[in-house]
Amino acid sequence: DGGITQSPKYLFRKEGQNVTLSCEQNLNHDAMYWYRQDPGQGLRLIYYSQIVNDFQKGDIAEGYSVSREKKESFPLTVTSAQKNPTAFYLCASSLRSGGSTDTQYFGPGTRLTVL
């Protein structure tokens, strides 16, 4: 978990609200990723960014939005359009954009619960 921080650790959302999950890294990594984890389904990629001011949709981007205004920060917004947002959200980073041999390092995660 070292070098990547996520906040808050736990987040509760009411129906119809947008919420933003924070992800910060001090590893000087170019690439950053957001994953969603549900029990028994492994990790699914939401969005990724290979460089500042650029990002691409992953496999399950609907209902989510991101920004990458600074190299060290990649916040994820869960919008009201996301129908089933209750999950564990993990942020990751890797050294180089497109670095196929690079290891992804993960933050400690944020558990989002919709009330």
Next chain:
Amino acid sequence: AQSVAQPEDQVNVAEGNPLTVKCTYSVSGNPYLFWYVQYPNRGLQFLLKYITGDNLVKGSYGFEAEFNKSQTSFHLKKPSALVSDSALYFCAVRFGSSNTGKLIFGQGTTLQVKP
């Protein structure tokens, strides 16, 4: 389709016995393979990876994995299991031709080590 499979949802071993957590993959081209471990309500921790070279890869906490190209497998092993090894283990693959850094994860295998 390119994919990763972890055929066992759960593996049970006695402390001190050897353990194996299985992973098979289906890709075109050269695969880069990774193993991660996750403790409850925590992020993923990197254990080891195979990029090229020796098929037997050694990683953190005494774990190792063997890349077998003919069987398209990358099983995780440890000669002597500890109770503290009990956790959720993920295998992941990235393709050599990938320029996005995207990882494809297996569903995860829960390892239970009993005293």
